[in-house]
Amino acid sequence: METLIAGQVVQFLGDPFVIPPTEAVQVQSDGAILVRDGKVVSIGGRDHMRAKHPDAVFHDHGPGLITPGFIDAHAHYPQTAMIASWGKRLIDWLNSYTFPEEMKFADRAYADDIAGRYLDLLLANGTTTVTSFCTIHPGSVEALFEAAEARGMRIVAGKTCMDRDTAPEGLRDTAQSAYDDSKALLERWHERGRATYAITPRFSPTSTPEQLEALGALWAEHPSCLMQTHLSEQLDEIEWVKGLYPTARDYLDTYEQFGLVREGALFGHAIHLEPREIDHLRANDCSLIHCPTSNTFIGSGLFDMGARKAEGHRVGLATDTGGGSSFSLLRTMAAAYEIGQLTHTALHPAQLLWLATYGSAHALHMQDRIGSIAPGMEADFTVLDLASTPAIAQRAIRAETIWEEVFPTIMMGDDRAVIATYVMGHRVAV
Ligand code: GUN
Ligand code: ZN
Numbered sequence: 001m002e003t004l005i006a007g008q009v010v011q012f013l014g015d016p017f018v019i020p021p022t023e024a025v026q027v028q029s030d031g032a033i034l035v036r037d038g039k040v041v042s043i044g045g046r047d048h049m050r051a052k053h054p055d056a057v058f059h060d061h062g063p064g065l066i067t068p069g070f071i072d073a074h075a076h077y078p079q080t081a082m083i084a085s086w087g088k089r090l091i092d093w094l095n096s097y098t099f100p101e102e103m104k105f106a107d108r109a110y111a112d113d114i115a116g117r118y119l120d121l122l123l124a125n126g127t128t129t130v131t132s133f134c135t136i137h138p139g140s141v142e143a144l145f146e147a148a149e150a151r152g153m154r155i156v157a158g159k160t161c162m163d164r165d166t167a168p169e170g171l172r173d174t175a176q177s178a179y180d181d182s183k184a185l186l187e188r189w190h191e192r193g194r195a196t197y198a199i200t201p202r203f204s205p206t207s208t209p210e211q212l213e214a215l216g217a218l219w220a221e222h223p224s225c226l227m228q229t230h231l232s233e234q235l236d237e238i239e240w241v242k243g244l245y246p247t248a249r250d251y252l253d254t255y256e257q258f259g260l261v262r263e264g265a266l267f268g269h270a271i272h273l274e275p276r277e278i279d280h281l282r283a284n285d286c287s288l289i290h291c292p293t294s295n296t297f298i299g300s301g302l303f304d305m306g307a308r309k310a311e312g313h314r315v316g317l318a319t320d321t322g323g324g325s326s327f328s329l330l331r332t333m334a335a336a337y338e339i340g341q342l343t344h345t346a347l348h349p350a351q352l353l354w355l356a357t358y359g360s361a362h363a364l365h366m367q368d369r370i371g372s373i374a375p376g377m378e379a380d381f382t383v384l385d386l387a388s389t390p391a392i393a394q395r396a397i398r399a400e401t402i403w404e405e406v407f408p409t410i411m412m413g414d415d416r417a418v419i420a421t422y423v424m425g426h427r428v429a430v
Contacts, residue, residue, distance in 0.1 A: 003425050004053055006032040006046045007061035007383055008402070010068070012358050012372045016351045017309040025350035027402045033066065035379040038424035042375055059427065061383045064419050065406065067353060068371050069128025069380030070329040071360035072319050074228065074268040074289040077118040077132045077144055077157075078102050078111075079322030089299050090234045093323070099168050102160075105135040106170075111143035118321075119147050124430040125328040126382030126418040129360075129370055131156035131228060131266065131318070133200055136173050138181050145189045152423045154370055154378065156226055158200035159185055161215060166244075167206045175210040179218050186218075190225055196364075197222075198266070203230035204254040205240050216259035226264050226364065229255065232277070233269035234300045252277040261286060264365060268320065269294075271301040281313065287363035288313050290355075291320035292335035298323050305336065306345030316363030317355040329356045330413040337411065349407045379425035384409055388417035 009031035016024035032049035034041040034056065042049075050058070078101065085097040105111045122130055134140040134157055141159045148155035161178035162171060173181065182199055190197035199219050201207045207215075219227055232238055232251050245254045252273075255261050263285040270281070270288040281288065290303045308315055318324070319332050326332060333352040340347040347355075361371025369378050384406075387393035392408045399405035409417050421430050 001036070002041070002053055002056035003035040003059065004032050004049055004056040005035065005059045005061070005066065005381065005422065006030075006049075007064040007066040009033060009043055009066045009373060010353065011043065011374070012354060016348065016354050021348040021350035022403065025354055027065070029063075029402075031066070033373060033379070033381070035425035038379055040373060040375055040377045040379050043373060059420070061419060063386065065384040065386055066373070067382050067384065068357040068361075068373055069382050069421065069423070070126045070356050071316070071364070071371060072122070072127050072130040072329060073266065073287075073316030073360040073363050074291055074318035075130050075132045075321045076323070077115060077130070077321070078105050078135050078140060080114050080118045080121070083322035083327075084325055085322070090237055091240070093298055095168075098322075099171055102135040103168075103170050105137045105140040108139040108143065111137070111140045112147070115143040115147040119151055119153060121327045123151070123421045123423070123428050124418065125330070125415045126384070126421050127327070127329055128380035128382070128421060128423055129154040129156075129366075131198060131226075131364060133160045133202070133228065134158065136160055136162055136171055138185055141185050141189070145195050148195065149193055151428070152194070152426065154194040154366070154380070156196040156198050156228075156364060158182065158198040158228065161201045161211060162206035163211045164206050164208050167202075175208060175214045178211055179214040182215065182218055186222055186225055190222065196226060198226040198228040200227075201229050201260070203237075204251070205237065205244055209245070209258070212255065212258040212260065220259055223264070226266060227260055228266040229260070229268070231255075231267040231270045232272045233295075234298070235272060238272060250274045250277055252280060256280065266316070266363065268318070269300060269303070271295060271303050278311065282311055285314065287316055289316045289318045289363060290336060291318045291324055292339045293326050293332055294320035294324035295339065296335060297325045302339050302343050304343045304345075305340055305347065306343060314363045315355065316360035318360070328414055330410055330417060332356065334411045349403045349410055352410055353406070379422060381422040382418060383420040383422075384413070384417050385419045386417075388413060392417070
């Protein structure tokens with residue numbers, strides 16, 4: 001069966017941080033995408049494609065903007081129910097809100113309930129792929145992979161590992177059990193359908209060196225997995241790491257000594273970096289994941305997108321739910337724009353859209369499958385109404401270019417702007 005999906009189609013011809021954004025990202029008005037067996041076959045003009053494929057099921061989105069499905073490169077699905085918790089900074093926030101909530105995932109039924117609710121919220125917000133931490137409980141990982149599989153979604157996830165007494169009783173594993181449980185889970189889920197396993201030490205302050213060493217060994221044994229963790233999010237956290245790892249050269253070194261700094265490593269936040277860390281992250285082709293709503297919500301600091309992109313880092317964009325204050329990558333793009341203004345980099349709307357799709361896919365080493373609309377790519381799309389509210393509509397109507405029209409939706413849009421979400425060419429209910 002073939003499907004033809006019509007609208008204004010976003011296409012990427014290059015990196016908008018390298019070539020001018022309006023050359024790198026182009027929008028075909030009156031376009032259409034032909035999909036077969038979950039993949040993009042071809043893209044062309046609406047009338048031409050209609051005439052050529054008269055038997056295809058036709059979805060016409062009129063002036064709707066068809067973008068690649070949004071990709072959230074760092075989130076914590078177990079924090080869904082405590083998003084928007086007031087008044088704390090990172091370490092207090094973890095102890096007061098996060099850890100008590102994560103304890104509840106010992107109950108598999110609770111994990112199933114939140115996992116399903118979370119993925120449905122993502123689809124309603126136009127996010128088709130997420131890279132998520134789970135909790136220390138293997139059942140929390142099974143719950144998310146199963147919920148994603150039921151929805152046909154591409155997903156990256158892993159068991160969060162914490163074995164230090166800095167984590168509370170009830171949320172601790174051991175170096176050996178973290179290795180064994182992660183291994184069993186990755187053997188079951190890695191590369192099963194659209195699933196990818198990420199080995200997941202939460203961050204160095206909640207792991208012993210023995211645990212980081214065990215997870216480094218596991219990654220060496222299963223090198224096609226990804227590895228996700230946190231790096232240099234808050235200044236207090238960095239001081240804490242220095243105390244816990246007195247011989248480390250810097251925060252990155254606490255991972256580097258154990259083989260956790262290489263291609264396929266995803267470092268959430270990575271805000272307050274030393275020159276050595278910047279050099280080694282780049283030389284080892286690691287991915288930096290920008291979490292702008294979280295970085296302001298928890299009061300962490302300003303990620304310097306302009307500098308990191310100019311240095312040639314892989315950079316993805318993420319909500320960091322529930323440290324982040326939104327499930328929406330539109331809201332996340334808006335926050336990235338605002339932080340860009342504070343770091344003297346006015347991000348173009350084409351760059352923001354690219355970061356939330358191709359940029360995240362590239363950070364996850366999945367740009368050959370997701371993150372752009374091109375022949376052979378998986379057919380995950382988000383369709384945006386560029387006039388979804390009266391406030392946005394009255395601004396968009398004055399626009400003289402497509403990017404001037406798109407920008408108000410990036411800055412002011414939310415799930416009401418998402419007209420449709422497609423997963424492998426199937427329109428899902430949002
Ligand atoms: N660092 C370690 N764990 C977490 C977490 O759950 N959220 C955020 N934002 N930072 C972290
Ligand atoms: Zn995080």
